[in-house]
Amino acid sequence: MFSRLNTVSFQGVDVITIDVQVKISSGLPKFPIVGLPDKAVDESRERVRSAFHSMGLSLPYQRITVNLAPADVQKEGSHYDLPIALGLLAAMNAIPSDAIADFIVLGELSLDGRIAPISGVLPAAIHAASLGKGIICPKICGGEAAWAGDINILAADTLLSLLNHFKGSQVLSPPEAVMEDEVAQTLLDLRDVKGQETGKRALEIAASGGHNLLMLGPPGSGKSMLAARLPGILPPLTPAEALEVTMIQSLAGRLNDGKLIRTRPFRDPHHSASMPALVGGGLKAQPGEISLAHHGVLFLDELPEFARATLEALRQPLESGKTTVARANAHVTYPSRIQLVAAMNPCRCGYISDASRACSRAPKCAIDYQAKISGPLFDRIDLHVDVPEVSAADLIRVSTGESSVEVAKRVKKARMNQQIRYEALETPFCLNAHIDGELLEKVALPDDAGQKILKEAAEKFKLSARGYRRVLRVARTLADMGDSLSISGEHIAEALSYRRLHFST
Ligand SMILES: Nc1ncnc2c1ncn2[C@@H]1O[C@H](COP(=O)(O)OP(=O)(O)OP(=O)(O)O)[C@@H](O)[C@H]1O
Ligand SMILES: [Mg+2]
Structure with missing residues (x-):
């Protein structure tokens, strides 16, 4: 009795697919989780056990091995509870294995079988979309997943509702993508x-x-x-x-x-x-x-x-x-x-x-x-x-x-x-603040008057190469604010006035 499904691990904003393999075999009743789990992942067996109990199910009185592959990637966080629980249900033949094969699964379980919210559902959903898969996630995070595009989303609030969905006795409605209100915070004037x-x-x-x-x-x-x-x-x-x-x-x-x-x-x-x-x-x-x-x-x-x-x-x-x-x-x-x-x-x-x-x-x-x-x-x-x-x-x-x-x-x-x-x-x-090198020289070339002022100022104030480029960038913005294509002496003079105010210089 073996099952496998996918979840994810987060490495910064990068998302890695994790293969969750669950095997039920004869032997003494044990429930090891292998594949570099951290403490939160290791503790998930207790949450899974209790969530099963709340549905009136008990874990098989056999050896249950969970492997999180690739084994050399550290698994952190509480979102592994739901994939482990669904993998176990599939290995027990309580849900069909092929029903969960096309999903990325993530969610935390409460002891009473509820699926608690977790972080990172949006990047996980975007990753799922890139793989052509759907996502199974906590109900409250469904709105987030909906921003990933046209993917199949199962957002459930309890493990039981997911079980019923796969059995066909309940249909989970797809979540809607929602936006923050226009002015969520009162902006100061x-x-x-x-x-x-x-x-x-x-x-x-x-x-x-x-x-x-x-x-x-x-x-x-x-x-x-x-x-x-x-x-x-x-x-x-x-x-x-x-x-x-x-x-x-x-x-x-x-x-x-x-x-x-x-x-x-x-x-x-x-x-x-x-x-x-x-x-x-x-x-x-x-x-x-x-x-x-x-x-x-x-x-x-x-x-x-x-x-x-x-x-x-x-x-x-x-x-x-x-x-x-x-x-x-x-x-x-x-x-x-x-x-x-x-x-x-x-x-x-x-x-x-x-x-x-x-x-x-x-x-x-x-x-x-x-x-x-x-x-x-x-x-x-x-x-x-x-x-x-x-x-x-x-x-x-x-x-x-x-x-x-x-x-x-x-x-x-x-x-x-x-x-x-x-x-x-x-x-x-691009914004003017982000340009440098050749591009800056191309777009921020001052006119003759501007060049004269800039040359004098560079000598007088001993502008560093970086300081010189900073003046050009600000002057380019000043010209853009005045709808001017060229950079004039006035723009350079104003840009120079925002140079370093170091007390010692
Ligand atoms: N230009 C101003 N116009 C109106 N109110 C001002 C002005 N400057 C200061 N205040 C009043 O003084 C209070 C303190 O200002 P603020 O906290 O911005 O000063 P600060 O320059 O940041 O001082 P600090 O260096 O102590 O942090 C403001 O809440 C405001 O009530
Ligand atoms: Mg202040």
Whole structure:
């Protein structure tokens, strides 16, 4: 009495097919699970035994061997309960073996036979679709699986309902693909921020070109306020982006009722976050904050307070748009194409620019504080902007600034200009912040006046090669915001004003 069926194992966003083989043979009653199971998988025999009991079935009084192949891949998680239970039912001839052969099966069992939700159903369903198979999953995750396309989905809430479905006494209705409501989170409005015109302009440039942004200013000047308003001016996710974002949230077990996510992620981890929390990995590999912010914003408030090693770990993902975490026996990769927004005070007390309030260690305290951020990390941030204290006159005045909706319209237009250009150059899905090398030289060549200013500035400020390219990228965005094909001296001059604000330079 032998049966086999398929489930999956997750290696980052990659999905591997796992063959679940169940054999009932004569011998002393034992129930070993082999094939590198972790503790949660090993414990699944108790859940299966109890779930069978709740249906009035007992396990055969024989030797039951479960093999999870390939044997050299570590099996982690609780989603192996359901495939083991169905494999056992097939080996006992309670359900026909060929009925489950065309499915990828995953789900956790409760002791009373209910099928509990698990993470990763969307990537598993997409994998099943690529194999031409269907999927059997918990009922609550059915909506997620439905986004994988036209596949056969059996989403059940109990093991008994699945058994009845295969016997033909009950029909499981196919789940519907559901979307998150249009505005799932109330987006904050830019109109609430008084004054700070430079900060608002920098935020609009960052949103238009996808640039990373660093805001530097004294306490209470509105840095956190500005950053929190960035999602409100970014365009909504495209369908392809929405699917990728939902897939990562699914892997992290954070999906709300299996609904497709439509709002751009905004993640603001606390500065005490550990390296695995930020970049991913850890004992049970999970996407980190940088991957949860994929296609959205990662906001690091109080930047110098983060552990130095944690910040340095962001350098590679910021450049490549993906994070690779080395584990003891494998490398896992998560996508992390993010827009980094960081905020910091210029020094520990925050008042270096105000002689009457600065501490006695000024200016050394500012140099020490800012030196916590390495040059290469600063270099990866295209826009550096000073956010000074707001004056009382500004605060008292009734806000007449633009609303996020108006700014978002301009951002959309600037992004459209980029899309048209990069599609013509056969590099779609590009934003100005992501271009480099030959492409950058091709699309961001300033006119004569621009070249003159750039040359003078490069000599005067001793711009590094990376700094030079950063100015070009920002200037390209400024030109796109003004519907200009060429990059003028004005664009270069403004881009230069967002160069490094390092206290020591
Ligand atoms: N420009 C502004 N317009 C209106 N309110 C403001 C402005 N700046 C600050 N505030 C008020 O001050 C509060 C604190 O602002 P915020 O948290 O953004 O400051 P911050 O620059 O991040 O300070 P810190 O460096 O201490 O983190 C806000 O909640 C808001 O009520
Ligand atoms: Mg703040």
